[in-house]
Amino acid sequence: QIRVATYNTSLALTKKGDLSSSLRTGDSPQARQVAEIIQLIEPDILVLNEFDYDAGSTALTRFHNNFLAVSQNGRPAQTYPYRYTAPSNTGIPSGFDLDNSGSVDSTPGDISYGNDSYGFGEFEGKYGMAVLSKYPLDTAAIRTFQLFKWADMPNNVIPPGYYSTEEQAVFRLSSKSHWDVPILVDGQRFHFLVSHPTPPVFDGTEDKNGRRNHDEIRLWSDYLSSTSSGYLTDDNGASGGLKGERFVIAGDQNADPNAGDSFQNAINQLLLNPLV
Numbered sequence: 001q002i003r004v005a006t007y008n009t010s011l012a013l014t015k016k017g018d019l020s021s022s023l024r025t026g027d028s029p030q031a032r033q034v035a036e037i038i039q040l041i042e043p044d045i046l047v048l049n050e051f052d053y054d055a056g057s058t059a060l061t062r063f064h065n066n067f068l069a070v071s072q073n074g075r076p077a078q079t080y081p082y083r084y085t086a087p088s089n090t091g092i093p094s095g096f097d098l099d100n101s102g103s104v105d106s107t108p109g110d111i112s113y114g115n116d117s118y119g120f121g122e123f124e125g126k127y128g129m130a131v132l133s134k135y136p137l138d139t140a141a142i143r144t145f146q147l148f149k150w151a152d153m154p155n156n157v158i159p160p161g162y163y164s165t166e167e168q169a170v171f172r173l174s175s176k177s178h179w180d181v182p183i184l185v186d187g188q189r190f191h192f193l194v195s196h197p198t199p200p201v202f203d204g205t206e207d208k209n210g211r212r213n214h215d216e217i218r219l220w221s222d223y224l225s226s227t228s229s230g231y232l233t234d235d236n237g238a239s240g241g242l243k244g245e246r247f248v249i250a251g252d253q254n255a256d257p258n259a260g261d262s263f264q265n266a267i268n269q270l271l272l273n274p275l276v
Helices: 018-022 027-040 058-068 112-116 210-223
Strands: 004-011 046-049 081-086 129-133 180-183 188-195 247-250
Touching: 004 027, 004 247, 027 058, 046 058, 046 188, 058 081, 058 112, 058 129, 081 180, 129 180, 129 188, 180 210, 188 210
Parallel strands: 004 046, 188 247
Antiparallel strands: 046 129, 081 129, 180 188
């Protein structure tokens, strides 16, 4: 048996580099609390959501070495020798007025900049993701769908008339990214499918975030099916989805089957999927 977990750490700070700086010494109260909960649960594999991305993985390395691998309040230290993180669409400027405010904000640091980015974030990498594992990752086989265009999903629910033709030509579906991370457990492989769809709120009557959340969740539902995944192309140009292998879907889906503001009960695309 293995234990797999999702944890939204809310370790998304104010400025680029703040998280790695705050984790330098092991004194961050919030990071210590997050680490203690992980030590209490003792997952073998987990995905962290809202964990700011940096290109050198400095924040992730420091969080592991200075917090997880150090006992917090007597909890057993946890070691994850296999770790993965990659860029997020958050805070990457699109060059377009995606919130229809009348101007394009290309200066990081405020909400309007985040609204005009491919995924909301006041700076590049905010609200990122990370995978930690006690078992080896098949790194050569990892697939990411950060660049996949929303308009390339057949029968998508892009809000009618909201985005221009030029915006739709570049607009990315994933508000952070979608990763297929194969993990080897005692010679057997399963696919860790992780994502963090945008919350279906903070928009207007066009419901752009609710509709995007719906199709971000749909990506995994289609990915599981040999008949529905043919349109998908990953960031390396490989097409198609999962070929009948075992999987776990993890991450903060920002969706409830009965309550909240989801578009067309978005999470039921997974909960009612016979392959799940």
